[in-house]
Amino acid sequence: MDDLYREVIIDRYKTPHYRGRLDPHDIAFEDDNPLCGDHIAVTLRLDGDNRVSAAAFDGHGCAISQASADLLMESVVGKTLDEVKALTKQDVLDLLGIELGPVRLKCALLSLKVLKAGAYGLGEANDELVE
C-alpha cells in the first residue's frame, strides 16, 4: 500500500506540475479508459528540430493515472518525437517506481497511449502502443 501510494504519486496527483492545455500546440490527442471513465488529453509543442519544447496534460481520473501523466509530461520535455514514439510501458513504470496489477496498469498507461497516438499522428489510440 505504502509502495503503491508513494509520496511522489500523491504529490503529483494533488499538485500536478504539467496540468493544462497548450495553446497553440503542434500535437494534441485525447482518449478515455472506457472501463473506468478516466480521461487524458495531451498537448505538445515542438521546436525546429522536432524536439518537445513544452508538454501538458488535462483530464480526470485516479491518482495513478493522473500522477503518471504528470511524470510522463515532465520526462518528454527535451525529447525528440522519435524518442517519444519509442517510449515503453517500462519507462512509465520506472517513472512511477511501483509495480501494478493488470487493472491498475491500464490507469498508469493511459497517458502513454494518448501521447504515442498523438506522436504518431494516429486517428485513434490502441493498446499495442503500450505493449
Add this chain to the structure above:
Amino acid sequence: MTLDVARIRQDFPILSRDVRPGVPLVYLDSTATAQKPVAVIEAMNDFYRHSNANIHRGIHILAEEATALYERGREHVAKFIHAPAVKQIIFTRNASESINLVAYTWGRANLKSGDVMILTEMEHHSNLVPWQMLAAERGAKLAFIPVTGDGLLDLDIYRKLLKQNPKLVAFTHMSNVLGTITPAAEIIRLAHAAGAITVVDGAQSVPHLPVDVQSLDADFLAFSAHKMLGPTGIGALYGKSSLLEAMPPFMGGGDMIKAVHLESFTPNAIPHKFEAGTPAIAEAVGFGAAVAYLTGVGMEAVAAHEQEIIAYALERLEEIPGVRVLGPSAGKKGGVAAFVLEGVHPHDVAQILDHYGVAVRAGHHCAQPLHEKFGLPATTRASFYLYNTRAEVDKLVEAIYGVKKIFG
C-alpha cells in the same frame, strides 16, 4: 425477525478466508455478485459426481435424473417469485439475456415505427441498451422517467409520459447504484391503465426482497442466479403465459422445437421454446439450491437484516467528513451505499480499502447515464447481503479513514 448472521456466515466458506495473511475478507460487493453457500456448491458437485447427463433426450437413468433435477430447479425458482405456473420460468444466461429475449421476440413482433417505450434514468445498461437497439431497428422512441435529486423516480412526469400511449414500460425494481426500491406495483398499474406491458429488472430486487409477480402483476421479470447465492451462467425470465405463448422463439436449435423439416420447424411449448441447445444444467441445480437456501432463511428476514445494516452504514458513512452517499435515505433503499469521498478518485478509494481486506466496487457500475446525471464519472459502492455484519461496516469506516490519511 433477526437473522443469526454468525450461523449464516458458517455456510459461506469464502467468508472465512484471509485476503492476505492476517487480513480477513470483508466482502461488500454482493451487488456485483453474491458469495455461495455450501448448499449450492455441494448441489452442483453432487450433480456432476452422480447425475451428469444431457436433459430432455436420453432414456437412461442419468438422463432421467438430470432432467428431473434441472426441472426441479425451475420449480424452486417459480415458487420463489410466486409464478402461477412453473412453465412461466425460462432459463437464460443472466438477467441481461432475459431482457434481450423480450426485446428480440416480443419487441420485434410488437414494436413499429413511432412507438414509444418508457424507461427510467436509473437503469443498469442491461435494461437500457437492448431497448436502444430495438428502438434503432424499429424506429421507435424512448422516453425516460427522471430521477430526482434524492434518488427517487418522478412519478408525476411518468404519468405525463403515459399520455404518449407507450407500448412498453421497462424499469428496475431496485437500483444497483442508488439502492432505490421503486414503487413497482404502482408503476405497473399505471402502465397497464395506459395499455403498456411491463418489464421489471429484478436483478437486485429478487435477491434481496420478497418478490411476488402476481401481486405486482408484472408482465415480465428478469433476474440472475449469481446475485442471489447461485452460480454464474444462469438467469431467469418470468413472463405471463399469454405473452410467452404468443411470442416467436428467441434462438433456434435443439430442444426449442416440436418438429423440424428441411425447410421449416414447429416451435416447442413454453418454456422450452425459448431454451435452444443444451442449457446450463448444473447451474440450474445450483440456482434451485440457492433459492431453497434463501427460502429456508426467509426473504422477509433477509430484507429486514439488510434494512438494519444499511441504516447503520448510512449513519456511520455520513459522519465521515467529505463522504457523500448517493440515493434516498434509509427505509427507501436496499443494502447499497454508493458514495464519493471528496478529493479522492473511487479507484484509489477501492484500492486502499482492499488493503484493509474490504472488497467494494468502484466505477460507474454499468449505469453511466445515472452517473452523468449526478455529474460524477464514478463512485465507490459498498453493498450488503444477509451475511454482512455491523462489524464489517465498522471496518469499512476505519478503512475510509485510512484513505483520508494517505490522501491527507
